[in-house]
Amino acid sequence: MLSKKDMDLFNERATAAEREIFGLKQQLESLQRSITTNIPSNITKEEFEKLQQENAKLIHRITILKRTVEMQRDKLDNKMELFGTADTISIKDNLSAVFHKAISAAYPDILDPPVIVTTSTNPKFGDYQCNSAMPLAQQLSSSGTKINPRDVAKEIMSKLKVSSVIKKYEIAGAGFINIYLKREFGQSVLCNWLWAGEVLPPYVKKKRVIVDFSSPNIAKEMHVGHLRSTIIGDSISRLLEYLGHDVLRLNHVGDWGTQFGMLIAHLQDKFPNYLTITPPIEDLQTFYKESKTRFDEDEEFKKRAYKCVIKLQAFELNITKAWKMICDVSRQELEKVYTRLDIKLIERGESFYQKYMESIVLELESKNMLEEDNGRKIMWGEKHGNGVPLTIVKSDGGFTYDTSDMAAIKHRVEKERADWLIYVTDAGQSLHFQTIRSCAKRAGILKSFHRMDHVSFGAVLGEDKKKFKTRSGDTVKLSELLDEGLKRALQKLREKERDKVLSQEELKAAQESVAYGCIKYADLLHNRNHEYVFSFDKMLEDKGNTAVYLLYALTRIRSIARTANITKDELRQRSHEVPISLEHEKEWKLAKVLLKFPDVILGVTEDLYLNPLCEFCYEVSCAFTEFYDKCYCVEKNQSGEIIKINMGRLLLVEATALILEKCFNLLGLKPVAQM
Incomplete structure (x- = not known):
């Protein structure tokens, strides 16, 4: 049985070789353009011959590298034929590799041939189809070789090798190649699952993945608006864990900011002895509404609330204790919902990134990436991205969601060593995440090998086709x-x-x-x-x-x-x-x-x-x-x-x-x- 170590080693070598091929192809194309379309009228014979020699060297180097990749693939194919694989085979990947090899053998001068393998929707046309002949014929015609797609398909067919997966091929219509699977192959795969007692995952290169999902606000009950992020994020995490990725499920809860100032000020008034006796905050939602009403209507209370925010950001002991009490009560309520839905999460709220926000501001300032804008400090993405900047520092000196999200990306990439970041939020935040990604790339935090995805989703509607609400118009808990x-x-x-x-x-x-x-x-x-x-x-x-x-x-x-x-x-x-x-x-x-x-x-x-x-x-x-x-x-x-x-x-x-x-x-x- 082929080991995963062998698979990893092969993939690393093949990827490196193919990356070099890609780079050389770009050099070659650039050089060919300069030779054919950009030759100065006064170029000397010696200079022209030198360009032709460089061109020939690049073509030779590409040929060697392509041969190396094919030899590595042949070795792997032979091992798989002899020993099988510890993982479940992706039929499409297998067929794509088979046809890539055949097309490259049939048309070696085409550097990046189209390999199109699809599942057949009609059993008359096989189990799968290769539909590469038509685009190949167009590609050949544009380079001066007129050829019928069906003849292209015949040439590809002549280069196809015997496979443990494929029973037969046949040409249909204008040049489609129908593919029929071997029943023995099907029996072998299903037998492996039965013997293992489970469905084995297909092979993928393992990554460190952070999935940011659910993310309710502390002191507020979860409502139907949190449903999609929680369910989608959990399923994505389950799938990536099954494939063997190292997944960190993060609950980026809202546990920081102005709302906590008003909650703490209200706690001080309602339970003045909270430092010695745990306050009975059983209905946190009512407690929140009471504090919000006072904040909106009582100017003196609002001033006290802002002072509490400043003290909280300074981590003053008594204020921090009040904050922790409120978070603990809220956390217990959130956990009840997660337990019912069988959701596993690690809480890491905005408060966690407070010290990192301070350092990200200093870093961006040192790189001259922040601009003054009416008292704010803003940051633009690459080439001004989508025309919307981040607000890194507010005019009053405070931080924003933009600041915490930039700090979070830096921490997740550099401290958590994440290769892949996934954010599961509603579609309304798409522009925000486009800007965050662009700014993180400009700042050099996200490198070319990092992947960042915003998994967006639409709203949940009631049967009246409007946002899902209770009969009284409240958000559904x-x-x-x-x-x-x-x-x-x-x-x-x-x-x-x-x-x-x-x-x-x-x-x-x-x-x-x-x-x-x-x-x-x-x-x-x-x-x-x-x-x-x-x-x-x-x-x-x-x-x-x-x-x-x-x-x-x-x-x-x-x-x-x-x-x-x-x-x-x-x-x-x-x-x-x-x-x-x-x-x-x-x-x-x-x-x-x-x-x-x-x-x-x-x-x-x-x-x-x-x-x-x-x-x-x-x-x-x-x-x-x-x-x-x-x-x-x-x-x-x-x-x-x-x-x-x-x-x-x-x-x-x-x-x-x-x-x-x-x-x-x-x-x-x-x-x-x-x-």
Whole structure:
């Protein structure tokens, strides 16, 4: 079995070689332009010959480097043929590598050939397609070689090698190359999952990733506006952790600033002995509203509040103690919601970055990157970016969100050693994060190898297509939303008379699985950049692409082996004795859907959209239903006695269950044995 150390070493060498090829290609193109389009009329023969020699050297160097990369790829392919791989194979990556090699062999003069591999939507045209012939023909024609796309496809076909993944190729239409997978390959991958007892992740280069999500304000209850960031951020973190990345989940809570001045001043008045007796702040939301009313209406109170802010920023002992009390009460309430939703987070609020804000201002000033603007100190991004500057220091000398976000990026990159930063916030903050990224690059904090993503999302709407509110017009509290979900889920289970067959413990588990699962899944199912209408009625439907339908489908799938009295351990053992049955058309169709899992996962890491994973779950469930309707796994006689067990099909059933369980885990859903 190929070790991950070998994979890492190969990837490092191949990446370095390809990076050098890219650099040389740019040099070559620049030199060729200068030779063909920018030759001075008075150039000497010797100068022209010198340019031609340099051109020839670059072409020779590129040829050597390309050969080196191909040799490394061949070595890796040979190892994989002999020993297999410890990871799950990405079919698209595998096919792309196969066709890249064939196209490079067929047309060595094309430095960066288009390699387009897609999943076929019609079984008549294979399982996958390579659609490179048309753009290649256009590229060749533009350089003076007129050729038909179908002839290009034939030339590519002549260079394709035997593969452990591919059964056959065929040319169709104007030059499409249809690709058919080997069933033996499918059996091998599914067997590996069964033997491992889990779906192994595809290989990726490991990174240190920081995901900033949820981020409510201290002293305020979480509301429906925090729902999407919390759910999306958790699922992204789960997926990246599954792939083996070192993920730090950060909750950048609002625990600093003016609001704490008014809260502390109100605490001093309402509980003057707070230093010796812990104040009974049970309803923090009411406490906050009281302090806000006083702040807005009482000028003397407002002055005291501002003084408390200054003392807090100076870390005065008694003021800091009051701040900690308020944060502790709020934190306990937040944790109740996170526990219900099974969300893991490390709190690191704005207060954490106070000292780093001071140092980032000094650093930016030393680099002459701050400008005076009506008493403020502002910073522009690269080439003035999008025309909006950051406000690093306010006119009163205070700091802003811009300051803390710049300080946070510096800390996360330099202290936490992050390679990849992900921020999960509403779409309204897109411009802010574009500016932050641009300024961090200009300041030299974000380097070229760092990745920073703003995962934006649209609003949650009520059924009136307006922002989701209570009947009284208040923002919906997240805890109340979850309570309503539990109530509706229990009603649904009772309608199905599940309360008559499930124990109290099983009913409670099913209720929570359905309630929290349907809320999470309905959110993740939608393209995150779109608004969506929150509707418990639609979420709790047991037909179509809903959590209820999928959770029920998995419960039904798991019941098949129980009906046959065969345990998971027995299935695991039999997976090396009995081949997985893929002869029937519906068996093979289901297997091919399961095999797409690595590509779905890798696709999510590219753009951080989770709806394709939800759509994949539904595709698996539909393919399984087709399979189960046509292929008997357990046959019984009229008395209900088992007369035949098709073990090959039971193994396919188990592989399906493993895939769905892994997908549910990544989406934050909790399936139950009985529903």
